[in-house]
Amino acid sequence: MKLMSSPTSPFVRKVHVLLHETGQYEAIDIYAKPTSPFDTAPEVATANPLGKIPALIREDGPTLYDSRVICRFLDDHAKAGLYPDGRIWETLTLEATADGIMEAAVLMLYEHKLRPAEAVLDSWVDAQWSKIERAVSALNARWMSHLRGPLDMGQIAVGCALGYLDFRHDARGWRKGNDALDDWYAVFSQRESMKLTAPADAV
Template sequence: MKLYHSPNSPYVRKVMVVLHETGQLPEVELIPSSLGPFDSGLPLHDKNPLGKIPALERPDGPTLFDSRVICAWLDDRAGGRLYPSGPGRWEVLTLEALADGILDAALLITYEGRLRREEIRSPEWCDAQWVRIKRACAALESRWMSHLSGPLTMGQIAVGCALGYLDFRHDARGWREGCPDLAAWFATFESRPSMIETRPPPA
């Protein structure tokens, strides 16, 4: 298998954590593919027409893309431990979607600050995205701590990668404020070997 990969991508990090946790990393070749929103993604067009990473090339089927699809496929291949069966599956999928929503908003802030010309940047736009992130963190604090503290699931991995990205790119905004339980959980979760091994390089 080949994973089109960038160490700075939080969506790629989700896949890498799953590879570590399920013991499948030795079976995957990492293909460097650092892409931004203005890149054409030409090397990836025949793998993922959207030109985005992560994308997982398989020897026995079409290339998979979108981190949620890849993570679910890898977990199924490893025996289905991270996405439980039964009603609990929907909680895991919802938690993963909430974490990915945090990432979506955080990336919009990143792109606004790093890629748009200074004279057309919108602080109000960035603040609006941060409101969404803080609302999501508050929901994690009030609704999801029992799940986060349970056996490892894909929801936990997704939240861990999302919070890690907030530290990586937006630490000064202080997501931990008002979320002491979530902050304590993350302090423990980010010490997992899979999280340590997949930390992005210094910004």
């Protein structure tokens, strides 16, 4: 299998962390293909008509895309149990919350990176950050018992989301008022899978 990837995408990082946690990383060919809404790599567009990464190219079936689909497939492939039946809805909701944080954070980046300075709408950027603030506050208030439990895909997604906030929007300070989540992330970010997949530069 081949994974269309990017060194800075938080959605790709989710897949990479899963691959390391489940011992599948060496079995997947990783192709770094950075892409953006205005400059889609042809290989990415061929793999995923939406022009987004990650995309998992399989020899025995159609290409899979959307990080949640890919992670669910790879977890099943390894029989790793990162989507445990006993708390499946909580795990999926936690993953969706983390993905929403990532999406809002990426849109904030695109607003400044892809638009001319005079066209940037700061109020729209602030609205995206408000979504992130609400989600992070909810994680801190409602989800700590789950985050402190056995490893699952919800935890991996949250770890990658918080890592992306540090990488792209550190100055906004997601940790303020979220001490329990900050403490959890300080430990979770030291997992070998997280250290091996940390974004290296601001491409």
